Amino acid sequence: MKLLTHNLLSSHVPGLRPGGGFPLRIEAAEVRVRPVPFNAAFVSRLVPRLRWDALREAAESLPPEPTPGYEADEEFLRRLHHVLLEVEVLEGSLQCPDSGRRFPISRGVPNLLLSEDEA
Amino acid sequence: MEHEATQLEKQHVHSVYENTAAYFSDLQTKAWPRVRNFLLEQKPGSLVVDIGCGTGKYLSVNSQVYNLGCDYCEGLVEIAKKKGDEVLVCDNLNLPFRDQCFNAVISIGVIHHFSTKQRRIKAIKEMARILTPGGQIMIYVWAMEQKNRHFEKQDVFVPWNKALCSRHFSESNQSGDKGEFVHSAKGQDIHPAQLVISECSYQNNLQPEADSKHPRSMDHCLPTACCMKISEEENRFYSALGRSFRSWFFSRSLDESALRKQSDKMKHLKREGVWANSAVPIQHSRHCSLDLGHHGALLNEQSLDDDDEVFVESLSLKKPQWSPATDALKDLSLNGGHPSAAQSKGDKASFINGPVEDKDCVCDCNKDGAGKSDASKFFKRTSTTDSTDSALDSALSVGEQTDAMLDTKAFMRYYHVFREGELSSLVEENVPELQILSSCYDHGNWCIIAERRG
Numbered sequence: 001m002k003l004l005t006h007n008l009l010s011s012h013v014p015g016l017r018p019g020g021g022f023p024l025r026i027e028a029a030e031v032r033v034r035p036v037p038f039n040a041a042f043v044s045r046l047v048p049r050l051r052w053d054a055l056r057e058a059a060e061s062l063p064p065e066p067t068p069g070y071e072a073d074e075e076f077l078r079r080l081h082h083v084l085l086e087v088e089v090l091e092g093s094l095q096c097p098d099s100g101r102r103f104p105i106s107r108g109v110p111n112l113l114l115s116e117d118e119a
Numbered sequence: 120m121e122h123e124a125t126q127l128e129k130q131h132v133h134s135v136y137e138n139t140a141a142y143f144s145d146l147q148t149k150a151w152p153r154v155r156n157f158l159l160e161q162k163p164g165s166l167v168v169d170i171g172c173g174t175g176k177y178l179s180v181n182s183q184v185y186n187l188g189c190d191y192c193e194g195l196v197e198i199a200k201k202k203g204d205e206v207l208v209c210d211n212l213n214l215p216f217r218d219q220c221f222n223a224v225i226s227i228g229v230i231h232h233f234s235t236k237q238r239r240i241k242a243i244k245e246m247a248r249i250l251t252p253g254g255q256i257m258i259y260v261w262a263m264e265q266k267n268r269h270f271e272k273q274d275v276f277v278p279w280n281k282a283l284c285s286r287h288f289s290e291s292n293q294s295g296d297k298g299e300f301v302h303s304a305k306g307q308d309i310h311p312a313q314l315v316i317s318e319c320s321y322q323n324n325l326q327p328e329a330d331s332k333h334p335r336s337m338d339h340c341l342p343t344a345c346c347m348k349i350s351e352e353e354n355r356f357y358s359a360l361g362r363s364f365r366s367w368f369f370s371r372s373l374d375e376s377a378l379r380k381q382s383d384k385m386k387h388l389k390r391e392g393v394w395a396n397s398a399v400p401i402q403h404s405r406h407c408s409l410d411l412g413h414h415g416a417l418l419n420e421q422s423l424d425d426d427d428e429v430f431v432e433s434l435s436l437k438k439p440q441w442s443p444a445t446d447a448l449k450d451l452s453l454n455g456g457h458p459s460a461a462q463s464k465g466d467k468a469s470f471i472n473g474p475v476e477d478k479d480c481v482c483d484c485n486k487d488g489a490g491k492s493d494a495s496k497f498f499k500r501t502s503t504t505d506s507t508d509s510a511l512d513s514a515l516s517v518g519e520q521t522d523a524m525l526d527t528k529a530f531m532r533y534y535h536v537f538r539e540g541e542l543s544s545l546v547e548e549n550v551p552e553l554q555i556l557s558s559c560y561d562h563g564n565w566c567i568i569a570e571r572r573g
Contacts, residue, residue: 005187005205008166010217022217042183045164049220103215109200111193111208112215116125119213 001110003058004084007050009110011096011103013118023054024094024103031092036085043081044071050084059083124234124373131276131533132232133191139279139530140194153561154227155180157257157568165222170211170246171229175199178206184222189214211242216249219571224249224256228564231260231534234274235373239535240549247552252573256553259564263536266563273538274373276531537565 011021047066056062062083063076070076093102094110103112154177161167163183172178172188173195179186179202188206190196199206209215211229224246233239246256263270542565543558553569560566 001207002205004185005207008187008216008220009207010215012213012215039183042164042185045162046166046185049166051217107197107200109193109196109207113191113208113210114213119210 001089001105001108002085003055003087003089004046004050005110006058006089006094007055007084009094009112011094011099011101012112013096013099013101013114016096016098020098021096023051023057023097025097026058026089026092026094027102028089028092028105030090032088032090033082033086034088036081038078038081040074040077043077043084046084047080055083059087120235120373124238127234127373127533128232131531135279135530135532136192137194140192140198150176150180151227151259151561153559153566154225154257154259157225157255158184158223161223166220167223167225168216168221168249170214170224170226172196172199172204172206175202175204175206177225177227178202178204212238212245214245214249218248219251219254221249222251222254224254225258226256227259228261230258231536232532234533234535236545240545243546243550243553247550247569247571250571252571254571255556255568256571257566257568258542259561259566260537260542261534262560262563262565263538264560270536273536275534275536277534279530279532539565541565542567 006024006026009022009024011024013021047070052062052065056064062079066076067073088108089105090108092105094105094112095102101118103110105111158167158177158180161181161184165184167181167184167186169175169177169186169188172190173192175188175198177186178188178199186205188196188199188204189209190199190206191208191210193208196206196208207215211226211233226242226246230239230242233242243258250256263273539560543555546553546555546567546569552572554572555567555569558565558567
């Protein structure tokens with residue numbers, strides 16, 4: 001699971017407060033870093049889609065906010081690229097911040113199914 | 120109803136995919152052109168998700184966008200992961216994504232697996248929820264209207280055939296020799312390698328109801344034979360499945376069952392537009408509700424667990440597996456063949472109706488005279504539409520004909536096939552957040568593209 005994916009995920013346990021369930025807390029038991037070809041335009045376009053605070057929580061190497069002109073800031077984009085696309089959580093879990101419910105990540109694949117009782 | 124729906128889908132969608140996932144890695148099907156184009160049209164840097172991605176066929180089409188895939192079936196997702204795709208396991212009805220985060224969503228051959236209208240709506244609404252305003256969704260569902268075959272009802276069970284997914288199968292499609300095929304007779308082992316794919320012409324079976332009483336005089340192959348016309352173009356998983364079906368199992372949809380229950384109680388029933396306008400009559404005797412209890416209609420739980428046994432061995436079904444079904448049918452016939460009465464006992468005593476309909480036999484191959492007569496005898500019995508005893512007859516004849524009938528160890532997968540306009544109406548009437556941009560018919564599927572209103 002890449003951190004970009006994590007940025008899109010939200011807990012869907014029923015009965016959460018509005019806006020609750022995000023971001024899922026990462027508990028990483030095994031992480032791997034794998035190079036991915038860098039594409040500045042691609043990364044740059046992702047910026048507005050991101051929930052920045054959640055991303056920062058996931059990766060503390062980032063600045064407090066994307067600074068204006070980030071599109072041209074290659075160092076920033078590379079760092080962002082690294083965080084979003086090159087870091088993968090292989091084993092661990094994602095915890096719903098409101099309900100505490102944990103979703104496992106196994107072999108890089110998060111399983112977000114709720115049981116029939118829960119849903 | 121929700122419980123019944125989830126049980127049905129658990130048994131006849133999820134469990135089937137999970138158990139057959141291993142065979143999918145062999146299956147190299149082309150991405151459908153329209154879907155490819157839709158993906159390629161997305162702007163670079165877009166966030167795109169394939170809901171019901173299976174083995175990730177569409178996740179590498181456009182490398183300029185971020186492709187995420189998800190599926191209910193862990194087995195399929197694992198295969199995609201191995202290919203390097205970014206995937207997760209989740210439920211279409213409860214997507215674990217924040218609102219409005221994707222630029223594009225595709226749903227290719229997925230929502231036809233949902234067994235009630237409400238669930239299909241919910242699936243679409245969930246996908247609309249995660250779309251950013253202006254974002255687009257493409258949905259493909261299996262069409263009721265098919266070129267070469269006729270679905271008599273919209274809710275069908277389709278057997279899955281391992282041969283379709285094996286390497287042997289795809290390699291052996293060189294044979295263009297008409298009429299040459301190997302069919303399985305009783306008691307013989309069938310291995311995918313033995314199935315020679317031949318070119319067959321399919322019945323054009325758009326016969327009106329009335330004619331179905333008359334047994335077909337045309338030759339039919341044994342229902343067990345798997346004959347398919349394979350061309351490069353046709354080598355797609357869904358249409359491949361469609362062509363190979365030798366038998367259709369029709370069930371009363373769960374929506375219909377619920378409606379019948381109500382109408383039995385109430386004089387006035389407000390019927391949803393779809394049902395009121397439906398041209399398909401509710402047939403009493405042949406179409407029985409799916410058994411959702413542990414008398415799983417054709418397969419009991421055991422057979423699903425033991426993959427090897429299911430696929431290597433011959434077709435003979437052991438008698439005991441049939442008894443729950445025939446018991447169920449006895450119940451039915453006692454009740455005058457009205458499934459609703461049986462149903463009121465609560466989920467027991469129902470049965471998938473007489474499986475093979477002559478109109479749906481897919482082949483003209485008729486090498487085996489004996490097979491022919493078996494088949495036509497069988498077809499005769501099940502071809503009547505309105506005799507109330509036919510339900511029991513069907514069950515018995517099916518029971519006797521188990522070996523000859525079909526690859527009964529094949530997993531039965533549930534589909535709700537869509538009529539023309541049904542998908543569009545479903546969206547227009549229930550998902551106001553989406554605006555339909557286009558719709559079309561593509562290789563046996565209804566397809567729509569819709570945009571999230573902003």
